[in-house]
Amino acid sequence: MKDNIVIVGGGIAGMEAARQLLLLGYKPILVEKSDHLGGHVADWHCLFPDMTPAQQVVKDLTEQIKDANIFLETEVSFINKMKMGYNVMFSNGVNVICKAILLATGFDLFDASKKEEYGYGIYDQVMTNKDLEHWFNTGDDKRITGKDIKKIGFVHCVGSRDVKAGNQQCSKVCCITAIKQAMEMKERFPDAEVYCFYMDLRLFGKKYEDFYIKAQMESGVHFIRGRVSEVSENLQGQVIVKTEDTLSGKPAKITLDLLVLMAGIVCNREAVQTASMVQVPIDSDGFLKSRDNILNIIETDSKGVFLAGTATGAKTIPETAAEARAVALAIHNYLVSQQ
Amino acid sequence: MIDRFASGFDPFVIPFLIGMIFVLGYCIIGAIRLILQLDAEDKKKFFLSLITPKTIWKNIKDLFLNCLIHVKLWKRNKLLGYMHSSIAFGWFMLILLGHIECFVYMPHRVKLFYYPIFFNYFVAENEYTLRGAIFFFLMDFFLLVVLSGIVLAIIKRVRSRLFGMRRTTRPTLLDRVGLYSLWMIFPLRLLAESFTAHISGGSFLTIPMNMMFKAFLGDQMNMLPTWWAYSICLCIFMCVLPFTRYMHIPAEMLLIPFRNAGLTIKHARRGFAKAQVYSCPNCGVCIDACPMSIKKANIKDTTVYLNRNIRRRNEQRIEEISDKCLLCGKCTAVCQVGVDGPQMRIAQRSIRNYGLDQDYSGMDISAIKESVASEPSKDKVLYFAGCMTQLTPAISRAMESIFRKAGVDYAFMDKDGGLCCGRPILMAGRFDQARQLIHKNKEVIKASGAGTLVLSCPICYKIFREHYKLEGIRVMHHTEYMLELVRAGRLKLDGGAGSIVYHDPCELGRGCGIYEQPREVLRQTGELVEAEANRDMAICCGGSLGSLTLGFDKREDLTRNALHNLTVNDPDTIVTACPLCKSTFARYADKPVEDIAETVDKHTK
Incomplete structure (x- = not known):
């Protein structure tokens, strides 16, 4: 029987770390507050750049970690530091003594209603990226189902790179997500005009640029550079977007049937509490603080406490998975060094 | 002897x-x-006041009570x-x-x-x-x-x-x-x-x-x-x-008759303004009052230092101090001699040379005019949301809903775009541009034939009230208008809003003296609790348009301090009557923040 390892969070980072730790011969304990594994990815439909079904990714990972101790609908109640490790109490009453804790607590989607000027929760035809994925998965959303959708807009950077929204960080994945969703919508509504309102397009990842070119050349998505200033609603229930086309230098007003807000990534609020139990502070960007941000991004100043995934900032799924593998190795090395 | x-x-x-x-x-x-x-008009006002029994008596009373007691x-x-x-x-x-x-x-x-x-x-x-x-x-x-x-x-x-x-x-x-x-x-x-x-x-x-x-x-x-x-x-x-600072003793003896004569600051450094500068006793009461001075910041940007630097003719500091201020007016509310900090600063801004002078006189407003034009009617209400309410659409939605519930015949002046009321540019000291906007908006209001103009933004309300001179048209803030509807029985409140704290927006409270109307409405909407400092002592939310230079990052402390002041009695909801206060508070509050229109709309029977 090897040492206990507690993984907080059953998203991609937690699952991949658990998978690697199982391969290394450990039997990690994974706690997840919701009733299913997979985190935010489980709510998604298809993943860029190859349109891999998100469910498939989650299913594969779940399959491979079935030997781990997994507690669903369970949270960390408190953590006590002990001489040789930590005593972790879960909300289901289980008490564990472990040597290493991995905080794979992920992110919260920015609450789009906080940007009141975009009218989420006020106007009928405004939704978020997550709502749209939900519709892709279920086909059930009164904003789209049965509606005659002729014009669709995507607003980039909602709650990202926005000091007034309290988050100055780039959420990294929304540019490509918006392009992906724009193309998917174009497929479903071939006659519709699709607009993306962006301030920059940050297409850094594998095949992202191809996606962008394809969106313009094949799908005919219109890209308008300029931040949306305000959104209003007309008597027909359509939304009117006011923006500036900064490339032509003209103000623009576009009436749309559907507006999708690309809500950004902010630090998981509950994770902040859990992290404080093991003295992991918050960095100036609002995410959990690593030992340093070059080589030790998965380690903390608290002994035996590790980080992986979006707990330390916005990341793509491949980045998260890579970090999870790295953290598994780091935990292994740590435990070996402790013997 | x-x-x-x-x-x-x-x-x-x-x-x-x-x-x-x-x-x-x-x-x-x-x-x-x-x-x-003083200019000719002010001179006439001043000398007339010296022979008017009412102002003579007021001068004597004020001199006795302020200078001696x-x-x-x-x-x-x-x-x-x-x-x-x-x-x-x-x-x-x-x-x-x-x-x-x-x-x-x-x-x-x-x-x-x-x-x-x-x-x-x-x-x-x-x-x-x-x-x-x-x-x-x-x-x-x-x-x-x-x-x-x-x-x-x-x-x-x-x-x-x-x-x-x-x-x-x-x-x-x-x-x-x-x-x-x-x-x-x-x-x-x-x-x-x-x-x-x-x-x-x-x-x-x-x-x-x-x-x-x-x-x-x-x-x-x-x-x-x-x-x-x-x-x-x-x-x-x-x-x-x-x-020395003791110059305030003789200067105040002139300032009081000036003020009682109804003078306003017309020139940044002369006449009435100069009397204010010399009347400043340098006591520094405005330092503690200034919302920017929280955490010992910006102390040297308070009104007392403005007066000091005007006396020393330190133009660079005058510019910095004038531009940074939020124009919340709290320094004036606490000032012993009544130096008008915001007006003094606006006056300083107005004598600045700008490289570029915008011209709004050529703007085409025919479409807006057409959208609201109708026969003159006393009962008709024209609702102007203004830019800030456009950015907080929950408020304009609530207003429209209230109008419908109360059966009000209304037109939405800037439903599909409108002009700025002119107050922000007036605050920046650019009076000509403000006048051009006022002129344009006046045309629209006149064309609407409405008998009442309702504003949901106190920033707009202040300029409409003070500078528009809309003869025959009542200018009302939505708090006043809602109270009128409630009193007339056209709006029935259910009182189920739980405990509410009301934040006095600077422009509405100290700016226009409206404190009681919103409270009267809210007392019927829920259980009204008070903030630690309220009414004319209320603390600016930190979002004010008044400051030209105070960075966004510097404002968070101000907002958190104001929120702390508001929530001492642990209310369920923070209610304000200004879209800018609302969005500023909502950014950091851990309680729901609403405009009074939303609260009223939700709790109408």
Whole structure:
């Protein structure tokens, strides 16, 4: 029987770390507050750049970690530091003594209603990226189902790179997500005009640029550079977007049937509490603080406490998975060094 | 009482005379200059006010209550109030009684300028009368009052917190000279009068001291030197007065009649503005009041430093201080002399040279005009949301819903785009541009034929109320209008909103004096609780458009401080009546923040 390892969070980072730790011969304990594994990815439909079904990714990972101790609908109640490790109490009453804790607590989607000027929760035809994925998965959303959708807009950077929204960080994945969703919508509504309102397009990842070119050349998505200033609603229930086309230098007003807000990534609020139990502070960007941000991004100043995934900032799924593998190795090395 | 000296003169009065003539000359010339600096309209207003019985009475009352009794200070802190009124009122009574004494006993000496001041030196008491005893008693009594004030003033220098002041300004070198000479005047007067008390007579203070000195010193060699010292101290104080904070004493005597005449600041540095600058006593009450001074930041950007730098003609600092201010007006609310911090700053901004002058006079408003145009009707309401409400659409939605519920015939002036009300650009000191916008909006309002204009933004409301001059059209903030609907029974509230704290927006509260209307509406909507500082003492949310330079990152502390003030009574909901306050608070609040229109709309039966 090897040492206990507690993984907080059953998203991609937690699952991949658990998978690697199982391969290394450990039997990690994974706690997840919701009733299913997979985190935010489980709510998604298809993943860029190859349109891999998100469910498939989650299913594969779940399959491979079935030997781990997994507690669903369970949270960390408190953590006590002990001489040789930590005593972790879960909300289901289980008490564990472990040597290493991995905080794979992920992110919260920015609450789009906080940007009141975009009218989420006020106007009928405004939704978020997550709502749209939900519709892709279920086909059930009164904003789209049965509606005659002729014009669709995507607003980039909602709650990202926005000091007034309290988050100055780039959420990294929304540019490509918006392009992906724009193309998917174009497929479903071939006659519709699709607009993306962006301030920059940050297409850094594998095949992202191809996606962008394809969106313009094949799908005919219109890209308008300029931040949306305000959104209003007309008597027909359509939304009117006011923006500036900064490339032509003209103000623009576009009436749309559907507006999708690309809500950004902010630090998981509950994770902040859990992290404080093991003295992991918050960095100036609002995410959990690593030992340093070059080589030790998965380690903390608290002994035996590790980080992986979006707990330390916005990341793509491949980045998260890579970090999870790295953290598994780091935990292994740590435990070996402790013997 | 008889004259001790046939000449009625002694050389020691010369320093006093020099000081007195200097300060009087300076103040009279200064006052004439300030009056001449007023424009023709203001001059007329001012001179008319001097012969209107109502304003004459108000001037006398205000001069007495503010300059002598310092009622505003009493309201702030009893010790601080006593300190100031004991010195000011006590000194005033000493001068007044001295003159009455002179009139009663030495009428032939009244023409001598200095005689009443040094009365006790020049007279000898030849008979004891009740009248004399009363005079002497009063003189000693008021001297004691002043001395008690001086003692407090000295204590205040060391422990200003006892007087309810956390932070204050550092006195300049000349201020210190003035201060110390002021402190010295009264103890020296006591000494001088005590040394002469066996000749001139005295009362409970001076007679025993005279006896004590005689017992200890045995001779009267100290008499003349102390009178000299007393006179020199008076001279020093009066000679430095125009260059110190004590200039506020004469300046306020001009500021009060100016203000009562209804003058406004027309020029950044002349006339009324200058009277305000010189009336600033540099007390620094505005430092603690300023919302920007939280966490010891921006202390040197408060109104007292604006006045200081205007006096020093430090243009760079004037510009920085004027531009940074949020124009919340709290400094004015706490100011003892009523220096109008926001207006002073707007005036400074207005004399700036900008590289570019926008012109809005050519803007096409025909589409907006068309969308609201209708036959004139008293009952028709025109609703103007303004830019800030456009960014908080929940408010305009709630307003429309309220209009529908109450069966109001309304038009939405800027439903599909509109012009700015002009207030932000007015705040930036660009009056011509503001006028152009006002002119354009007026055309739209006139075309609508509405009898009432309703605004949900206090920033708009203030300019519509003060600068639009919409004859025959009622300009109402939505809090006022909702109250009217509730009172008329057109809107029925269910009272189920739980506990609510109401935040007074600066532009609505201190800016327009509307405090009670929203509270009356909210009392029927839920259980109204109050913030720690409220009404005219409310704390700016930090989102104000007034500041041209205060960075967004610097504002978070302000907002959090204001939120802390609002939530001391742990309300369920924070309600305000300004879209800008709403969005600013919502950013950091851990409780729901609503506009009063949303609260009312949700809780209408």
